[in-house]
Amino acid sequence: MVKQIAPDLSVRIGKLDLKNPVMVASGTFGYTEEFAPFIDLKKLGAIVTKTITVRPRLGNLPPRTCETPAGMLNSIGLENPGIDKFIGEKLPFLKKLGIPVIVSISSIDDPEEFAVLASRLDKIKEVSALELNISCPNLHKDKLISQDAKDTFELVSLVRKLTQKCLITKLSPNVTSISEIALAAESAGSDAVALINTLSGMSIDVDKRSPKIGSWSGGLSGPATRPVAVKMVWEVHNKIKIPIIGSGGIMDLQSSLEFFIAGASAISVGTANFVNPRVSIEIIAGLKAYLADNDLPDLSALIGSLKACES
């Protein structure tokens, strides 16, 4: 018997080294404090904050969430305290954790606000990376930046000039060709892409004949979205060279494995955090056991290992 070496879960996402590939998705983990009673936050691979904007935002009219088959809709509308309060009140707690902090940034309609946010966050040592949220479906806009390859290229290029930090571009699944958008992000200098954000959706209360969400429609998340996400990760993996952070309905080890096999170098857990606050930690432990059981020294042999069905 050869003694097994403990598997190495570390991955590199652009300039960012993660001790394990499990992060928590923006908007599902607050600014982290909320989860402190339930898990050892230091065990996470990275945390992605709730999106921040330049100015505080009240967010959308309630009701803001509803349950759907194997999923949920949300339309929070980027409620956040704005960058000043984020830096003053939320960041100190995150800094103390000693794990990579990825700050999600956005703007409703002004690319220059991305520039302001990136410039300010670039100066903060403990901010490990920026995630460009150009794919939030709840801003009542006809078209998102990530629904246009040229707009995506321009926005990523603009931010790229302002920061050396690892840049992650989060993409919307509501497009004709996700590869085209991912390629635009890559060629503009994004270090990685995160996919997918939520799918635009609607649910109706038939008794009232009104939408279940105050702002009519919302973003669909949860296990119902997983096949869409896995397919997009696989498609994009075959087209780009930069790493992919996969997300969409990851609920447990098994579903996280689908993403690695499809080509994701890391994953982010979203809606599942609401259901089971411990899920990300359970997936990390599960991954370690899975690699050991399969005699894999690290994740490299797993990532993008999808092969054709055997007949």
Added chain:
Amino acid sequence: MGPEQIKAKITSNKIFKDNYWHLEFESGVIAGRALPGQFVNIKVSDGIEPLLRRPLSIHGIEGSRVRLFYEVLGPGTRILSARKPGELLDVIGPLGNGFSLSGKEQRAGCKAAILVAGGMGGAPLVFLAKKIRSSKPLVLIGARTEKKILCSQEFKALGCSVKIATDDGSSGFKGRVTELLSQVLRQATGDRRLAIYACGPRPMLKAVGKIACENNIDSQLSLEEHMACGIGACLGCVVATKSGYRKVCKDGPVFSGKELTW
């Protein structure tokens, strides 16, 4: 002390009447920390259907047992009602900010408490009544009809005086419980300051808050809301207040009537 995620053993789960059920589970941690107005968030099944937890207010604490009172309304609560004693229930709690009670209020002879319960709103108010029973609270229960009156026996057993309002007049005052509240306030005598604690449907709570303000009485209103996370992370269950949107799950579910702008 904050909330914990616990696998708690169900000790009983019984129908009370119609669609109304009592469930008890064993958790020294939650029982030891829970305050009236707080809630627990329950994963009713292991699978992804339904996906989200179900928030249920704490109805009572007996030793290390936590008692819930719930109505079977949809697939989630139907699954919960089929859970058997001995099974483990995935529970997060205690959650939220409950009724704020100064030490004085828990003793007799300070504020006279009026509890206003609409429908299932009695569930958390029974727990509150037990905590402040020595001040002999007055409980007003509203229901559509006599058959729908809930918790009146429990309140009486705690020594509360109970008045009923039914929409159809089949029991007690004919009309809304908020009209009964106005009547009670008009007739109120004595020099004890009043305090109102209410839980029930949103239109009722709005009316209670308004009546309390008009009479210059403090009111604490416990809101019911669909929640995704229950721990303050998703910002889904917000309510409009004088200080902007606040989270029902974490800043509430109990809010001062003066604070809410709905």
